[in-house]
Amino acid sequence: MEALVNRLSELDPDVGGAVRIIAFFDPLVRAGVGFATLVRATAGLAGCPVALLADGAESEVRDGGAPGKRSGEAPVVLSGARVGTVWLERPGGPLPLDEVLLERLALAAAAVWERGGAPVSMTDPALVELVIAEETGEPARARALSLLGLAPGTPLRAFAVGLPADGTGGGGLPAEALATLARRLGGRAAHLGDVGVVLARGGTLAEVATGAPRAEPPTGGPLARSLEAGSFTGVPAGGPPARSPEAGPLTEVPAGVLLGAGPVMSAARADESWRRARVALRFAGPGRPFVDHAELGALAVLADVPRDILAANPDVAAVAALPDSDRETLAAFCARGSLRAAATELHLHHTSVAKRLRNVEARLGLRLERPDDLLRAHLAVVAHGLLS
Secondary structure, eight states, X not given: OHHHHHHHHHHOHHHHHHHHHHXXXXXXXXXXXXXXXXXXXXXXXXXXXXXXXXXXXSSOEEESSSOOOOSEEEEEEETTEEEEEEEEOOTTOOOTTHHHHHHHHHHXXXXXXXXXXXXXXXXXXXXXXXXXXXXXXXXXXXXXXXXXXXXXXXXXXXXXXXXXXXXXXXXXXXXXXXXXXXXXXXOEEEEEXXXXXXXXXXXSHHHHHHOOOTTSOOOOOHHHHHHHHTOTXXXXXXXXXXXXXXXXXXXXXXXXXXXXXXXXXXXXXXXXXXXXXXXXXHTXXXXXXXXXXXXXXXXXXXXXXXXXXXXXXXXXXXXXXXXXXXXXXXXXXXXXXXXXXXXXXHTOOHXXXXXXXXXXXXXXXXXXXXXXXXXXXXXXXXXXHHHO
């Protein structure tokens, strides 16, 4: 075969390349590989992201980062009927042999399909639940990870997705909102009751969102930039942002969705990342829609305090009794640390914020310029958020 390829290459380089592509897929099919291995191997050969999608499935089997623009595609045909699609996402456009590569990939996918059935949807809630459940044994978790195209040692980050307690998101987490976040993060997603879960490959938050290599700076859209900043509000540590309709991170995420992020861990420990992501989600709210568990620090301890104890605390009860506008103002002041920064966030004049805070001090019996009283107020605001 090698001698034939060399001879054909002398006559026509494209013919020799086509034969090499054909020879590449045959051993994979004979070895009985699964869809994830087939797609991963093809991505290595093509040097670009590759994906396979079963007709009617919600998510694809892919390798090579977050979804991008298709540069070429081919149907997967089984017994004369189209059952799915394979495609390449080559940034610079198709290359001369991409058509041959896609044809052979589609044929190989059909062979794998016929042998083992349709590829498992990445959004299969049963598999995702097995991966993140604490009681799942190691062998069962490893098998579920394999069916999702992940190895136990793959760096993974769990995201918990929810809606505000005030019901602004409507009747339950919309499927399209979860699907949008899964696409942006390049992960596997599923509904688990009223909460959504997204499992994304590890790295920094910006790397998870963009698929960028660790050594490169984040180059993604508003979601990626806001993730890197640690907040969907896009507010850097030094102060409030310059608001712009084009630059606002919420232009690329569903409005009203809350997100909690667990730490990057091996896929075999996805249950631990998921548990922390759920804790982070409890600290999220309309004024802080994204929370990274790693940034909670000592505040995460509050999540372990029983609800009845939190509710019975006098400071928490006093915050709960505040008018919504005053409570919102207090939360902004505690989070931003200055009157003017809070005023900018709330789109109010700083004198209006000062007036509200004086009312808050009278209702709580605290002096917010005193560090201990400010700490009490901040803890009470956070605890009230946990109760809701």
